[in-house]
Amino acid sequence: MFNREVYIERRKQLKTKVKDGIILLLGNNEASMNYPDNTYHFRQDSNFIYFFGLDFPGLVGLIDVESGDEMLFGDDYTMDDIIWMGPQDSMQEKAVHVGVKKAMPYKKLFDSVQEAISRGRKIHFTPPYRGDNKLLLHELTRVSIGDLQEKASLELIKAIVDLRSVKDELEIEELKKAAAGGYEMHVAAMKMAHPGVWEQNIAGIIEGISLSNGNPPSFPIILSQNGQTLHNHVHSNILDEGRLLLVDAGSQTSNYYASDFTRTSPVGGKFSQKQREIYEIVLAANNRATELSKPGVSYLSVHLEAAKVIADGLKQLGIMKGDVDEAVQAGAHALFMPHGLGHMMGLDVHDMEDLGQIYVGYDHEIRPVNQFGTSALRLGRRLQEGFVITNEPGIYFIPALIEKWKSEKINADFINFNRLDDYYNFGGIRLEDDLLITADGAELIGDRIPINPGEVEKIVCEGAK
Incomplete structure (x- = not known):
């Protein structure tokens, strides 16, 4: 209190x-x-x-x-x-x-x-x-x-x-405490990302870390080597060598202020070349979104710019094709990122969603976009100093969705479907940070959880010692 x-x-x-x-x-x-x-x-x-x-x-x-x-x-x-x-x-x-x-x-x-x-x-x-x-x-x-x-x-x-x-100084301090708890949770999960480990074991350990810091996690933990399922609450798998462990989890202070982070780690401690290529694209999209976020800028526009980073990166790998701007305008990127870039955060991990997302994330000027993928964007309105938001781009290879688009020739002008056969068992990568909008830009809430691929590999390997 x-x-x-x-x-x-x-x-x-x-x-x-x-x-x-x-x-x-x-x-x-x-x-x-x-x-x-x-x-x-x-x-x-x-x-x-x-x-x-x-x-x-x-x-x-x-x-x-x-x-x-x-x-x-x-x-x-x-x-x-x-x-x-x-x-x-x-x-x-x-x-x-x-x-x-x-x-x-x-x-x-x-x-x-x-x-x-x-x-x-x-x-x-x-x-x-x-x-x-x-x-x-x-x-x-x-x-x-x-x-x-x-x-x-x-x-x-x-x-x-x-x-x-708009969060005041007291709230920001609480959010930093929640971020510190989230940092502990994610580093612990990275250290446990080894073959033969039961997912539920990791989920239980990091839930306990949040509880020891004041409250249960800010939402049910999402943790799976099947990261292509966006909100995967099933923790029943035994981790396999070479898979990717996606962990989306946050802590909650005794005053209920939340954090919400996602990291993706290589099981066993080493990204394959294919995994690292996709990871680097998602990281570039995350960094670009942070760079663009500032007062007066709509988060819808930031979402679309992050989508362009993803489309361009996938084009360089031969997975997408054609003009990047046109591809994003057509919504072709949503095959790989069928969700929005982020949402408001504070006392609730999806702040104030009980009041109606249309009133929290949008206003009379900026309205939701009725297009697959972008329609899932929870926050589109112009940012203001004092907003606290999440920045969570991702790339996922969802076999059922790929098959649907392929059979119906959806966005075939922008996607090389023949290149996707090698990615059906890839899973997914999401990288999420919490941002405070400042007078002239955005800053991370708390210390950044290790995110560069070399750092992540090092921490996973430390857990094996």
Whole structure:
């Protein structure tokens, strides 16, 4: 938790961006694994913790825009709770910690909302993503569960996106801590990239590293020698000599700020010539994207420039052909990179996606592109100082997708399909860094995880000693 003044100021700013009515910010509750008292690791709602800072279940925050009143609703723990959990702050004490004057029992929430509804006031809430909060909002507002997404307050969504998009110094320090945890995770994975190692063993070790730094990983770990499957959460393989191990993983601080990195390592410690050629192209695209990222530049344009680096590199290898600009305009590169260059990051690894990606990654000027590959770009809008984003180009050889394009002659003017027979068992390479947009460019968050191929080979080999 930050100093109470941080949350007071954030709520003050929020009130200036919403015209009238009351704002409801629902905290999360415990979620049971297999019976009520056996719960998953608690994760507070990011919007609630951004404005109210309290990392406890069973809380709701209410802000009256016109009167300026701020309230916390929740129940004090019982003696039975204290026996099992130890001494706990009262609701009033919790409220004081974050600069809120009014703390009331949970049931009083219904009275406050019903009074606002009876007076015809606006009830602002964000799109709910958990079942229990959907039920709560239905009880509070009488909006049907099926209509809650549509009835969520666009005014509130845009206000939160505006505030959370630009990270302050305290947040940047948290993100650096998350980056340090991610660095440890990835170096450990590199050192374990040896023949005969079970993927799950590596995944478990690096998950433990994140936990030891404050919280579980910022998202389920993606780790596989079948890196051509973009989000491969299956960790069942035994690593084979000469394959590529792709690890996409990030840490999360005790305050929930995230990191998100990807590295690809040669199993056994030596890239083949073919692997190194593709790796160098992806690295060049990554470096080019960092070089181009700065305030005022759209990330859509950076994505397309990175795609040109990939198309040009593959052309040099005889895999693609024709004019590079025309190939990217036609979307031919997406056979090899069917995803976007990156996304916003902060309290969430895909920051604020619960609010609607169209509001987080795009605006009235820059809209999503309806073309395979580029349509998966989560962030296209112009960058601003203080944004924190991911930069994650990749090249993948996906046999089913190659066969589809080949049989349907998709982008045949730009792809030498006969050259791809030798790459069906290649897998995939992705290289991802986290960037802070500065006044005149971009800088890496934290120390750069080893990325040059010689460095990576050296670390993998060190793990064999």
